[in-house]
Amino acid sequence: MTMNTLETKMVEPALPARPADAWRHLSIGAMSRAAVLVALVIFGQAIAPSFLSLANIHVILLAVAAIGIMAYGMTLVVITGEIDLSIAGAAILSCVVGGLLIPTGSAVLVIGATLLTGLVVGLANGALVAALGIPSLIVTLGTLGIGRALANIVSGGQALYPEGLNAYLWLGRGQFAGVPVPVVLLVILGAAAVALTRYSTFGPALYATGGNVRAAKLSGINVVAVRVTVFAISGVCAALAGMLESARLSYINPAGFEGMELSVLAVTVLGGAALTGGVGSISGTLTASLIIGIVNNLLNQLGVSIYLQQVVTAVVILAVVLPGIRQREIAK
Amino acid sequence: MLKLSRRHLLKTAAALSVLAASPLTIVPAFAEDSVHAVLNGLIKKYSDEAKTGMSNGDVSALFERDGFRDYLDVYPVGDLAGGFVWKPGMGASFVGPYSKLQIKAPFTDYLPLPEGPVLDASKKYRIGLVFHGFNHPWLISLADTAAWEAKRHPNIELEVIDAEFDDNKMGQVIDTWIAKQYDGIVLWPNREAPMGPPVDRAVAAGIPVVSLDRRTSSEQISSEVLGNFYANGLQQGLYLKHAAPEGNIIFNRKDLGSTADSIRTGAFLEAIGNTPGYKVLANYHTNSQRTQAFKSTADALQAFKDISVSFNTGGEEAMGALDAIREANRLNSAPGGKKIMILANDDAREVLKEIKAGNIEMVSPYTPLIGDIGIRAVVMHIGAKAGLNEAPPKLIMTPNLPMITKEKMNIEGIETLTPDEWPYAYGPEVSG
Numbered sequence: 001m002t003m004n005t006l007e008t009k010m011v012e013p014a015l016p017a018r019p020a021d022a023w024r025h026l027s028i029g030a031m032s033r034a035a036v037l038v039a040l041v042i043f044g045q046a047i048a049p050s051f052l053s054l055a056n057i058h059v060i061l062l063a064v065a066a067i068g069i070m071a072y073g074m075t076l077v078v079i080t081g082e083i084d085l086s087i088a089g090a091a092i093l094s095c096v097v098g099g100l101l102i103p104t105g106s107a108v109l110v111i112g113a114t115l116l117t118g119l120v121v122g123l124a125n126g127a128l129v130a131a132l133g134i135p136s137l138i139v140t141l142g143t144l145g146i147g148r149a150l151a152n153i154v155s156g157g158q159a160l161y162p163e164g165l166n167a168y169l170w171l172g173r174g175q176f177a178g179v180p181v182p183v184v185l186l187v188i189l190g191a192a193a194v195a196l197t198r199y200s201t202f203g204p205a206l207y208a209t210g211g212n213v214r215a216a217k218l219s220g221i222n223v224v225a226v227r228v229t230v231f232a233i234s235g236v237c238a239a240l241a242g243m244l245e246s247a248r249l250s251y252i253n254p255a256g257f258e259g260m261e262l263s264v265l266a267v268t269v270l271g272g273a274a275l276t277g278g279v280g281s282i283s284g285t286l287t288a289s290l291i292i293g294i295v296n297n298l299l300n301q302l303g304v305s306i307y308l309q310q311v312v313t314a315v316v317i318l319a320v321v322l323p324g325i326r327q328r329e330i331a332k
Numbered sequence: 333m334l335k336l337s338r339r340h341l342l343k344t345a346a347a348l349s350v351l352a353a354s355p356l357t358i359v360p361a362f363a364e365d366s367v368h369a370v371l372n373g374l375i376k377k378y379s380d381e382a383k384t385g386m387s388n389g390d391v392s393a394l395f396e397r398d399g400f401r402d403y404l405d406v407y408p409v410g411d412l413a414g415g416f417v418w419k420p421g422m423g424a425s426f427v428g429p430y431s432k433l434q435i436k437a438p439f440t441d442y443l444p445l446p447e448g449p450v451l452d453a454s455k456k457y458r459i460g461l462v463f464h465g466f467n468h469p470w471l472i473s474l475a476d477t478a479a480w481e482a483k484r485h486p487n488i489e490l491e492v493i494d495a496e497f498d499d500n501k502m503g504q505v506i507d508t509w510i511a512k513q514y515d516g517i518v519l520w521p522n523r524e525a526p527m528g529p530p531v532d533r534a535v536a537a538g539i540p541v542v543s544l545d546r547r548t549s550s551e552q553i554s555s556e557v558l559g560n561f562y563a564n565g566l567q568q569g570l571y572l573k574h575a576a577p578e579g580n581i582i583f584n585r586k587d588l589g590s591t592a593d594s595i596r597t598g599a600f601l602e603a604i605g606n607t608p609g610y611k612v613l614a615n616y617h618t619n620s621q622r623t624q625a626f627k628s629t630a631d632a633l634q635a636f637k638d639i640s641v642s643f644n645t646g647g648e649e650a651m652g653a654l655d656a657i658r659e660a661n662r663l664n665s666a667p668g669g670k671k672i673m674i675l676a677n678d679d680a681r682e683v684l685k686e687i688k689a690g691n692i693e694m695v696s697p698y699t700p701l702i703g704d705i706g707i708r709a710v711v712m713h714i715g716a717k718a719g720l721n722e723a724p725p726k727l728i729m730t731p732n733l734p735m736i737t738k739e740k741m742n743i744e745g746i747e748t749l750t751p752d753e754w755p756y757a758y759g760p761e762v763s764g
Contacts, residue, residue, distance in 0.1 A: 048635060055660070056634040062659075063627055152467035158431060158760045159469060161682070173659065249622060249655050251682075255467045258621070300631030303614040306624070307588070 029272040029324025033287045036320055040294045048301045056297070058180065064293035065182035066241040068286060070260070071267040072193045073237030075285045076230040078268050081210040081277025082129060082136035084234045088260040089147020090121040091242030096151040098243070099160035099252040107167035114243050115236055121147060122235020126228030144261065151254045160252040172247025182244045193282040206230070210277030267292055270317045272324055291316065366417045370745050371563040371732035375409055378566060378602045386605030390612040395605060400598030407595050409562055410729050416442050418731035420749060423756065428476030430466065436755040437477045437701040439731065443724055445708045449487045451715045458489045459710060460509040463520035464497045469680065469759040470700045474520060474544060478703030499526035506530040510537045516710035517541045525549045540713030544706045546591065554713045557705045559730030564696035565596035567735040567746065568675040569603020571694045572641060574743045575673060578609025579640035582632045584618045584625040584649035596645050596677055613639060618649050625652030633660045640666035640673065647678030647695065654691055679736065680759040684751040687738055697733040700758055
């Protein structure tokens, strides 16, 4: 047995199943999520007659689009065994930097600067974590603070209004073939992320890095490149999500996205990603985003207070995540 | 045995505060017609009526459930110091030293200090201003006005520190200033209880302390500059009563238990509590977050097809509600094809723009431009300590301000102002 075969075998359990035999590999966590999603839809329609109306589905999907896109990036990072707490800082700094170019009247410049800033923040995170070996918790906690502080400094603490930048506003308010642009982006980016994790050579490298970094290195995987890449993707996802929300409200708030990193992390974990690395899927993250979106929508429709909503959301997360964790423990 | 509840203690403290203010309060006859006096009269009228009971079951149930009476009864309502009468147009214009925005501060003639050196001209006075939020449009404007006032007096040295919503940091800043023997301290406390001990330590060290907008738990504090939350909520209610005798309301409120929520929402409910035509459809705490207000309103619009009123405790909430209503194409979806009425507080420029456009019905101004009063008050306290002048009142009420509506109106004796008549708005201009 060669070393490569041995290492491949070691990381195999972490790899996602191929579509053909996916049903046989469905984890308890995935089944729990699917069951909860179906139950929520049935329950929702039973208690709120307008729940399955097109308008309400539209509201739910729009509500989850930004958090879902951020969670895609976070999922990739978590699969590698790292964490990205900087996403709210990256989002707001990117939006503010882009917003400073609003007076140019060029939506291309504003959008470009926004995404580029997200990329730079992500690359900085990746470089510090992968190249210098600083724990991602510390690095991204630092860049979260730096991002927020810089956003305040460069904006002078004042909100920016992208009024008149129609192409920018279209990202948050426009439609493509009758589907809201943020939802289209959620689907396209989800498909791209699934392709990346399941059907490219990057996928196995990603899971291997998170599953057993030493084994991954020995099998020739450039774990530095993998980590820098996932942080860069996460930074761009954060910037894009921030832009969608800002465009939707036509308002760039330098104090915005308060606590967003924890909400996104919650969705990622609910989606089945293990903070220990090597486990997680984009489809799980998307399902988790929908679960949270539906729960919040239903609770708002029922007039449940935001404080109780937080409790209910936490209970839902625990109820879905615990069986999966238990299954992983038994498997070990 | 004498039993004292927290409510009794709070009531007593508030009463003593007003009493302490009264010896210096000379109310001229013409002050009775002022906006401040008219609004105080209406506050009393509606509060008294609500105390005898509310005929609207929905409103009464919400009022009782969230215990608004406890908060409203201890919130100070009183006359302005020194018989000051505020009129629209008063104040001074300048560029905010921090925000770099054009500002017109409304109360620069309240407890005025002439430009130039203060107190002992040969002495330098070190004053500290500690607040939270250079990143907050409302709060940066508060700091702007304080810095402007300090700059008018060459022998005042002002140090401004942002405690970044960290009560411990604010306490440490105050302790540092005590150690450095500063002459006076002005603060914007985020929460009452944690700031009481540091303020007590400063006062015990002989340093006058003035709080702005919010209170601390200190009973030793030199002065408190605060005001018109009550008039805010009351005017939202009066406008609604004037515009529509019935309607289905959704609420976007600030944090449960916060002064802004308790007083504004409570006063609103008092004003409409004896009108039977209003129904409470949904009640959300969106915690001053526009995004949260947006989501709550978007979901409520799906749950209820007959929303006619969106009550918002603040401007952020109102803008979030408006965006959600717009996105759902529901601006004119109130029963009978009428417009959904959006009621707001906080006179940010973006809110005024929407009033002008007819998208938000009204806003009750709550100006952050009061930092200058704090600086003047603390200077007066420093002077009083040195025997150079009388001390200002312990409770310095800020003037009640009239609501702003698209067209000029007279509602129960309140002359509303239009956005063009309101130069005191804060925050950046919104183009487009």
